[in-house]
Amino acid sequence: MATLVLSVVGRALGGPIGAVLGAALGGVVDRDVLMRPKGVEGPRLASLHLQTSNYGTPLQKVFGTMRVGGCVIWSTDLIESRSKSSSGKGQPSVTRYSYAASFAVALSGRPIVGVGRIWADGNLLRGSGGDFKVSTGFRLHLGGEDQPVDPLIAAAEGVGFAPAHRGIAYAVFETLQLADYGNRIPSLTFEVIGDAAPVSVGAIAEALSEGSVAAADAVQPLAGFAAYGDSVGSVLDTLAQAGGAWFAPVGGTVAMRAGCASEREIANGETRSVGASSGKPHRAVAALESVPRQVTLSHYDLAREYQIGLQSVRRPGAGRREDRIELPAAIDAGTAKTLAHGILARGEAGRERRSVTLGWDALDVVPGACVTIAGVAGVWRVTGWSLEKMVLSLDCVRLAGGTLPVAASPGRVLAAPDVVTGTTVIEVFESLPFDDALLSAPRVTIVAGGTQPGWRRAALLYSLDDGARWTPLGSTAAPGSMGRLASLPGRGSSAIADQAQAFEVDLAYSAMTLESADPRALDAGANLALVGDELLQFSTATQIGARRWRLAGLWRGRRGTEAAMGGQAIGDRFVLIEAESALSLDLPLAALGADLRLLASGTGDVDGPVATRVMVRGTSVVPPSPVHLRWRESGAGDACVTWVRRSRNGWRWSDGIDVPQGEEREAYRVTLLWNDGRSQLTETHEPRVVVASGDRVGGVVLRVVQIGTQGESDGATITIPDGYG
Structure with a gap:
């Protein structure tokens, strides 16, 4: 920069010759006086990945695509939320606290094109597809001179008091959930896209110097670079080292030169003027030991998610010196090794120096020029x-001559998992509890999953008054295995294991799997699934396509759902019921007969919450329908009808004698139905009833329901023919 200043001054004073003299004199002045004061450093490898929040911190200017830490420039206090839940009747309620924060992070001191991936504490917060792994609102301000004030900052600070930060690219996180980060704002790094393509070191130098340094032929491309340092000069020195470049006066400015193309040929210094110094050597070659034997270059490796990579090159021959060079730029391993070769080659070539003397007519040969020497x-x-x-x-x-590209390996890559989140899939249904508990109020079961493997959970709200009021329910349980029916299980029997029929399901995504189970595991409750409205179990699961599975060895109509057997349709739900993925919601008795509406909002639900609903019919609190209805003649034309009661608990029938009562009393409501529309109602306290001969005239249908503590079961029917037919 001194060369530039003195060159301009010289041109103003003495025309072209004055400009040349000024440039030459500028070379005598230590360039660091103007460009890099003592003790000032450029960007270091470690500094770019550190998130800060300190006043006065230099803000990097991003070129190409680079991973940087950013600086927190605004934040709210932690936002606390509470949710209360209970494990069931008689169990204490549990209050859970969650925390979130809203804040803004400055990313670049120049406009950018966009942001790719985002890491939080080293794990992906935002994937390459733009999906967030944790719930948050996100806005990106690109740093234009006309960008508006962020609405969240304006609402918090007041209109007229919130800066727009024009010329600075920054990101705003609104209500970022902090549970995964120890309830604190995590250390964030961003894949900032400053330019849509790699940028040459010369173009970066020209932009940073605001045109004072011309790009010239410094064409070494960098995939990414973040200009960060105490002075422009220190950053330009870093760029020159990366591109094997130097600075030279060209006209009235300074150019960043690179390469080895000669501009002119000069004489070999045979002529000296009278009075000129003599005895100066024409050629000098430094010892081989004066240049490094090994050069190690550290850089940000593109294949390692911008983590630090190392590439080393070594020359043969004498010497023990090893140089390590930090290049805080994003490049691949091959480019890094090629640059290291170039540095080593320039060191070896630079051992040889020449001194020549020329007449004053060669004054236009200025420092930084590339020349050939006659005869050399x-x-x-x-x-x-x-x-x-x-x-x-x-x-x-x-x-040194040009360096050919060299192949290199980045080494083993342990990238942070980037699994796409997908949208939420949720099913809610009411059934008898799976743990044989006797409920005093209705319970629904919620199973949720996603359309992609990265789905983890969704926030839940429910309403019992058609959406007039919504109650928070916390978050879903672990992701469930879910899908849709591709073929039907057909009709079957709940009394025997069905080894003949099978059906097929399409799971939500290809990485989702099912497993087979032996009879002992089935007896313990394994492979219980909701298929349409029927609960069944399967013993054999066979994958026959990317997402399609064939299920066989069926135990049908589990937990009193035999009425739904054969009622399924293609596309009906398939939900695997597992303890870790099933969330229970206990409702008040007043909810019986109401519609339960549910909203689920996951990180991938960019189009809004997923809505579903179910009618609370009381299935979870009433006994199953009676079974094994039989009739026999009891004399005089009367028919004796018997049945077997069932219970809400004791499904494993562990004692082999009888199932528990499960209700406050045993009672049944029996209805006789005739073809002419007449009906007759009676109640009994034992599982039998006698139909008189007169009531059998023309045939009659008998319907029986069990009366439970919280309601009646579904009905079971039997037809009794005319006793005189």
Whole structure:
């Protein structure tokens, strides 16, 4: 930069020759006086990934695509939420607390194109598909000079008091759930896209210097670079090292030069003017040990999610010196190794230096120029320039040839899992409890999952008054295995194991699986599934497609659902019932007969919450219908009808004698139904009734229900023919 300043001054004072003299004089002044004060450093590898919130922290300017930490520039206090739940009657309620926060993070001191992945404490918060793994509202401000104030910040700080941060790209997180991060704001890093494609070091230098440095031929591309440091000069030095470049005066400005193309040929210094110094050596070669034997270059590796990668190259021969170079740019392993080769090659070539003396007519050969020397092989860069008594002395260093691309491996990559979340799939139904509990109020079961493997949970709200009021229910249980019927199980019997029939289901995604179970596991409750409205168990699960499974070895009509056997249709629900994925919701008795509405909101539900509903019929609190209805003649034309009661608990029939009563009393309501529409109602306290001969005239249908503590069972029917037919 001193060269630039003095060159401009020289041109103003003395025309073209003055400009050349000014540029040469500028080379005498230590460039660091203007560009890099003592102790000032450019970007380091570790600094870019650290999230800060300190005043005065330099804000990086992102070029290409780069992973950076950002700086928290605004935040709210923690937002506390409470939810209360109970495990059932007689159990104490549990109050759970959750926390969230809203905050803004500055990402770049220049406009950007967008943001890709986001990491929180090293784990993906936002995947490459743009899906968030944790619930949050997210807005991105690209840093334009016309960007508006963020509405959340304006609402919190007041209109007129919230800055728009124009010229600064920043992200706003609204109500980020903090449960996964120890109830604190996590350390965030962002894949910031400053430009849509890789950017050359020359273009970056030109942008940072606001045009004071021309890009020239510094074309080394970088996939990403974050300009971060105490001065522009320190960053330019870093870029020059990355591109094997140097700075040279060109006209009235400074150019970032690279490569080895010669601009002109100069003489070999045979002519000296009278009075010029003599005895200066024309050629000097430094010892091999003066250059490193090994160069190790550290960088941000694209294949390692921008984690630090190392590439080393080693030359043969003498020497013990090893140089380690930090290049805080995003490049792949092959580019890093190629750059290390170039650094080593430039060091070896630079051992040879030449001094030539020329007449004053060669004043236009300025420091930084590339020349060939008559009779000497190679291309040389002018590094020193002096004029004494109209004799021009040039110091030159040999330039290395171009470096061919080198292949390299980034090593083993342990990337953070990027599993797509997908949208929520939820099923809610009422059935007898799966733990043989005797309920005094209705209970519904909620099973939820997602359309992709990354789905974890969804927040729940429910309403019993058609949406007039909504009650928070916390979050869903573990993801369940769910799908849709691709073929039907047909009709069957709940009394025997069905080894003949099978049916097929399409699960929600290909990574979801089912397992087979032996009879002992089935007896313990394994592989219980809701198929349409029927609960059944299956012993054999066979995968026959990416998402399709064939289920056989069926135990039908479990827990009193035999009435639903054969009533399924293609596309009906399939839900595997497991303890860890089934969430129970106990409702008041007043909910009987009401519609339960449910809203589920997961991180992937970008189109809004998923809604479902179920009628609370009391299935969970009434006994199953009686079974094994039989009739026999009892004399004089009368018919004796008997049946077997069932219970809400004791489904495993562990004692082999009788199932528990399960109700406060044993009682049945019996209805006789005739073809002419007449009916007759009676009540009994034992599982039998006598139909008189007169009531059998023309045949009669008998319907019996068990009266439970909380309501009546479904009815079971039997037809009794005319006793005189």
